[in-house]
Amino acid sequence: MSWRINQIEIKNFKFFKNTFTLNIDRKNILLYGENGAGKSSIYWSVFTHFQAYAKEQAEAQKYFTANHSQNLRNRFVGESESSYIKISFHDGHSETKGIVDSDVDYYPANEETLRFMRGTAMSSDFLNYKILSSLFDFRNSEANQVFDIFEKEILPYIDFDEPYQKIDDETPTNILNAGEWWGYIKKVINTEGAIPRNEKKYSSFNHGTAQYKAYQGLISSFNRLLRNKLQFLVLRANAIIKDVFNIEAKIELTVGDAIFNRNIGYRKYSTTLESPKIYLKARMTSSLLVNDALIEHPRSFFNEAKITCMALALRLAILEDHATTDEFPSVLLIDDLLISLDMPFRRMVIKQLLTYSNRFQTFIFTHDRAFFHLVMSEIKQLGNADEWKTFNLYVKEDDTGCLQPALVLEESYIAKAKAHLYMLEIPASVNALRKAAEKILKNILSQNEILQIIFEQGYCNLSKMIGIFQNKYAKLLGLESLAAHLQDDRKLLLNPFSHDDIETPFYRRELEKTIEEIELLGRIHKNVIVDYEKVRTVEYKMRVTKDGTSNEVTILFLEQFNSFEYNGDIFYSNPNVSVRDSYNEGQIQCKEWGLNKLLARMCHYIGLNAETKQKIQECLYDMGGNLLI
Numbered sequence: 001m002s003w004r005i006n007q008i009e010i011k012n013f014k015f016f017k018n019t020f021t022l023n024i025d026r027k028n029i030l031l032y033g034e035n036g037a038g039k040s041s042i043y044w045s046v047f048t049h050f051q052a053y054a055k056e057q058a059e060a061q062k063y064f065t066a067n068h069s070q071n072l073r074n075r076f077v078g079e080s081e082s083s084y085i086k087i088s089f090h091d092g093h094s095e096t097k098g099i100v101d102s103d104v105d106y107y108p109a110n111e112e113t114l115r116f117m118r119g120t121a122m123s124s125d126f127l128n129y130k131i132l133s134s135l136f137d138f139r140n141s142e143a144n145q146v147f148d149i150f151e152k153e154i155l156p157y158i159d160f161d162e163p164y165q166k167i168d169d170e171t172p173t174n175i176l177n178a179g180e181w182w183g184y185i186k187k188v189i190n191t192e193g194a195i196p197r198n199e200k201k202y203s204s205f206n207h208g209t210a211q212y213k214a215y216q217g218l219i220s221s222f223n224r225l226l227r228n229k230l231q232f233l234v235l236r237a238n239a240i241i242k243d244v245f246n247i248e249a250k251i252e253l254t255v256g257d258a259i260f261n262r263n264i265g266y267r268k269y270s271t272t273l274e275s276p277k278i279y280l281k282a283r284m285t286s287s288l289l290v291n292d293a294l295i296e297h298p299r300s301f302f303n304e305a306k307i308t309c310m311a312l313a314l315r316l317a318i319l320e321d322h323a324t325t326d327e328f329p330s331v332l333l334i335d336d337l338l339i340s341l342d343m344p345f346r347r348m349v350i351k352q353l354l355t356y357s358n359r360f361q362t363f364i365f366t367h368d369r370a371f372f373h374l375v376m377s378e379i380k381q382l383g384n385a386d387e388w389k390t391f392n393l394y395v396k397e398d399d400t401g402c403l404q405p406a407l408v409l410e411e412s413y414i415a416k417a418k419a420h421l422y423m424l425e426i427p428a429s430v431n432a433l434r435k436a437a438e439k440i441l442k443n444i445l446s447q448n449e450i451l452q453i454i455f456e457q458g459y460c461n462l463s464k465m466i467g468i469f470q471n472k473y474a475k476l477l478g479l480e481s482l483a484a485h486l487q488d489d490r491k492l493l494l495n496p497f498s499h500d501d502i503e504t505p506f507y508r509r510e511l512e513k514t515i516e517e518i519e520l521l522g523r524i525h526k527n528v529i530v531d532y533e534k535v536r537t538v539e540y541k542m543r544v545t546k547d548g549t550s551n552e553v554t555i556l557f558l559e560q561f562n563s564f565e566y567n568g569d570i571f572y573s574n575p576n577v578s579v580r581d582s583y584n585e586g587q588i589q590c591k592e593w594g595l596n597k598l599l600a601r602m603c604h605y606i607g608l609n610a611e612t613k614q615k616i617q618e619c620l621y622d623m624g625g626n627l628l629i
Helices: 039-055 057-064 109-121 131-134 147-153 178-189 208-242 304-318 342-359 368-384 413-422 426-444 448-456 461-479 482-490 505-522 595-605
Strands: 003-014 018-023 026-031 084-090 096-102 125-128 249-256 263-265 276-282 331-333 359-364 387-399 403-409 525-530 540-546 549-557 561-566 569-572 577-583 593-596 619-623
Touching: 003 039, 018 147, 018 403, 026 039, 026 368, 039 084, 039 096, 039 125, 039 359, 039 595, 084 131, 084 549, 096 109, 125 131, 125 304, 131 147, 131 304, 147 276, 178 208, 208 249, 208 304, 249 304, 304 342, 331 342, 331 505, 342 368, 359 368, 403 413, 413 426, 413 505, 426 461, 426 482, 426 505, 448 461, 448 569, 461 482, 461 561, 461 577, 482 505, 540 595, 549 595, 577 595, 593 595
Parallel strands: 026 359, 026 387, 125 331, 331 359
Antiparallel strands: 003 018, 003 084, 084 096, 249 276, 387 403, 525 561, 540 549, 540 619, 549 577, 561 569, 577 593
């Protein structure tokens, strides 16, 4: 197992007033958020948390500090109220880490936490439409020079083949990250005295010092490694453009070196550090071309969809180059990535993005409902639905009139009932809730019971299902009080069009209570031990033992045999069974028994009382001698 995000908690930060919690349970996340509901605030909160590892304390904490000009605190909370982002990680076994980023907690101060979050940030990536668009967002009159974008959005996510070495230390740092390489280079030139200056002419550097020579060597190494890495990434990106997106084009990068203390005349030097220059261009690759000249301004030549795919291919090439390990979480966050693409391109991109969910815990956020359903459909076709949680994020007003997020799980009818209720679409909420009750009860009841209802009623009658649950399952699970309400709920709430007051506050409060009760019902998890196909066809053994003496029978199940998990406890159904063969016919006759009664009788005859009798999971075997449970 590997480390993954288990929960995200955001308080008084960006859109979120008070505490917002996203329970992830180590899964991938697909989230639809209507505009203004806080979807992108989740994305940027995680980004802010991850990037704190690389910042000085004041720089990291300014986003949470009241009255700081660059703070990102929610504007509806007072100065004294705390603001933070907490991300909880789980290793899949028993270990958890809860790491907080706030104006009080500076997590890089703890060496082990810094190591963990640095590794997490280095093996993770963030993709959104604005980043892709910016790579080609230049007018015809402007050079497509993108180093400023690379410095912020690309270098932090690529590693060089060599670590950098500090200019005053012969020991390498073991840091391969390109962003940290460049960050150190800039830090040196901005640190007074790091490179000695001439005594007579303090405005110029002393070229003869070891520090000056080491610094020039460091920049030379950076230029070489940057060229090599970008050359590799462009080759991979062009393969994606051709093989995945089926576009007859390729991107080309022209790289100009970073230069320190450029010679600007006779014995005159600039004393400054010049950033590298990276020019992003393109070329068509069709075999039918008459003119294959370099395209200096791709945006003026290609349509928006192809531009987006070309930029995305470069980002995916970087993503594929990430080193991942079970030692740190590897997270991929995607926010509204494909809003400019038409349907064919969307499908291609979605298929490609989902291939990365095997290596990265993937978060896909969108405000486009059609895109949301496209992704969901592809996930189901891949058979990976169990690896994902899907959410809807809506916005509503709280009691004070402030906008607040309303987060509901997608796909469940309960989620839809909640969503409609938030929007005050009461009839739609009630109808979804009725479907939720039907679906949950169909899962709890046995297939035999469902078929019997359909045979008698002609359809799967909700009232009949509730009756069977009350009479057979409620006592088993200790849910008699819940069962007692279900019929009343059905009569009062689940037939909405028989009422003329469904919009009243009273009715809405009752509906909220019914949602809570059906949610409780939905927490019952059924596990089929003997399924319908094996009823009356497959034989099993029941064996109880005391002091080396055994009592054994051969049985056929006459009904499905299920277990139910509720609130951490496991309960077993009591199906009827037919005893086919018994070692002691006088004690256990070959006839129809309830499973629990049969077990009690067998334990009694071997001398086991109510306190010492065996549990069903300890004495039920298949004919090969393997425990069934």
